[in-house]
Amino acid sequence: MHRWIATLVVVVALNATSAVGGTLLGPFVPLSGSWTTVPNGGFENGMDGWEQLGPTLGTFASSNFAEQGTGSAASQPLTTFTGPGFGIARIVPVVPGETFVLSAFFNVGEMTSPRIHLDLSDVSFEVQPGDGDLLLGESAWQFVWQAFEVPADVHNVRVRVVRDFDVQLGDTAYVDEVAITIASEFQRPEPEVYHNPADCNFDGKVDGTDYLCWVDNFGDDPADIVPGRPENGDFNNDGRVDGLDYLLWADDYGSGPFDGVSVPEPAAWTLVGSAVLAVVLRRRRRL
Numbered sequence: 001m002h003r004w005i006a007t008l009v010v011v012v013a014l015n016a017t018s019a020v021g022g023t024l025l026g027p028f029v030p031l032s033g034s035w036t037t038v039p040n041g042g043f044e045n046g047m048d049g050w051e052q053l054g055p056t057l058g059t060f061a062s063s064n065f066a067e068q069g070t071g072s073a074a075s076q077p078l079t080t081f082t083g084p085g086f087g088i089a090r091i092v093p094v095v096p097g098e099t100f101v102l103s104a105f106f107n108v109g110e111m112t113s114p115r116i117h118l119d120l121s122d123v124s125f126e127v128q129p130g131d132g133d134l135l136l137g138e139s140a141w142q143f144v145w146q147a148f149e150v151p152a153d154v155h156n157v158r159v160r161v162v163r164d165f166d167v168q169l170g171d172t173a174y175v176d177e178v179a180i181t182i183a184s185e186f187q188r189p190e191p192e193v194y195h196n197p198a199d200c201n202f203d204g205k206v207d208g209t210d211y212l213c214w215v216d217n218f219g220d221d222p223a224d225i226v227p228g229r230p231e232n233g234d235f236n237n238d239g240r241v242d243g244l245d246y247l248l249w250a251d252d253y254g255s256g257p258f259d260g261v262s263v264p265e266p267a268a269w270t271l272v273g274s275a276v277l278a279v280v281l282r283r284r285r286r287l
Contacts (some may be wrong), residue, residue, distance in 0.1 A: 020101070020183075020231060021146030022202040023133040024191055026067075028143065033189030034181070035103055038092045038159060041178035043071040047088070054086030058163060065174055067105040067141040072176040075116060075163045085164030087119070092159050092180050094150045099183040102127055102159070103145035107174040108134050115165040116173045120148065120157055141176070143189055198235045198245075198252040206252045214249055217241045 040049045046062040056078070063074040073088065094100060104118055117130035130144035150157070161175050198206045200213035217233035220241040235245040 021129055022144070023130065023135075024143045024188060024202055025135060025138060026105075026140040026142060026189075027192050028067075028141070028189040029192055032187075033143075034185060034187040035101070035177070035179040036181040036185065037177055037179045038090065040090075041104075042066075042069045042176060043073045044069055046071070047073065050088040050090050052086075053089055053160065053162075054084070056086075057081055058086040058167070060086075060088045060161065060175075063174060065107070067107070067176045069176075072107075072174045073161070075161075075173045075175070077163065077167045077169050077171055080167065080169045082166050083164065085115075085162060085167055087160050087162035087164075089158055089160040091156050093156050094154065094180065095182075096150050096152050096154055099147055099149045101145050101147045101181045101183050101186040102129055102179070103143065103181065103186070103188075104130070104161070104178045105141045105143050105176040106130055106134055107141045107176075108136055108138060109172045109174060111136060111171045111173050112168050113166040113171070115167070116161070116163050116175070118144065118146075118178070119160040119162045145186070145188060147183055196252055196255055197237070198249045198255075200231060200233065200235075206249065206255045210249060211253075214241065214245055 043062060043066075047060060050060070050073075052059055058075060058077040058079075060073045060075050063072045064070060065074070066072045075086075077086075102118055102120055106116055108116070113136075115132060116134065117128050117132075119131075120127035127146055127148045129146040130142075133144065134142055157180070159178060159180065161178065163173070196206055198210055200210040203209070213231070214233040214235070218241050220232065220234075233241040233245055235248040238244070
């Protein structure tokens with residue numbers, strides 16, 4: 001897909017696959033979302049099947065403090081340190097050439113540094129959802145996810161949950177529902193708090209990055225770029241990425257996550273006509 005520059009947009013270099021992901025703060029609507037946990041990814045059977053990494057620095061232990069089900073894993077530092085840390089890992093089979101989504105729930109507990117994250121090895125690029133993105137001081141669970149394409153020669157990946165960088169003794173954090181899901185079957189959970197539907201990347205703002213999301217997917221009918229709206233630019237959830245989605249973005253441009261008042265554009269229909277025409281012409285030039 002081709003990205004082009006509008007006068008109000010700051011250009012951001014995004015990989016089309018790695019852009020499908022983010023961090024979402026709960027609490028979440030019960031039973032919302034869809035994903036496929038890795039074997040014992042919900043830690044209902046303690047730490048069975050998980051390999052402990054760096055056990056001299058810390059360990060992961062079974063916990064009944066859970067977001068889903070009855071189990072989770074608690075990360076427990078044994079010392080204060082800065083740098084490479086400790087974690088858990090397991091091997092998970094995947095399909096070469098297929099697109100998957102790596103995801104999990106985290107609870108930062110009393111952490112002073114937001115460095116607990118998923119880590120995927122055996123691929124040719126970094127996939128680390130949650131790395132530095134978790135919100136400290138939040139008691140609610142947080143959901144992280146990132147899409148990745150499996151290289152043609154890879155049949156298994158090593159999934160890790162890692163604590164590193166700046167870790168303090170006593171900083172316990174929790175992980176639950178570690179999952180690797182075929183992208184077409186993935187759906188993030190719905191937060192109970194208000195989310196602006198024009199906020200494509202869930203960063204709490206409606207801005208130029210969300211506009212790029214709409215541009216990238218303009219013309220999709222049905223809107224079939226996983227994991228679905230609003231991540232694919234279908235802001236009004238009608239199954240198409242078109243001018244109506246642009247209008248929703250234009251009306252809410254500049255809004256924050258809890259701002260229920262739209263910021264209207266003075267000539268919205270003129271803007272949408274110009275925007276749609278520009279995208280169509282741009283695509284025709286590439287044919």
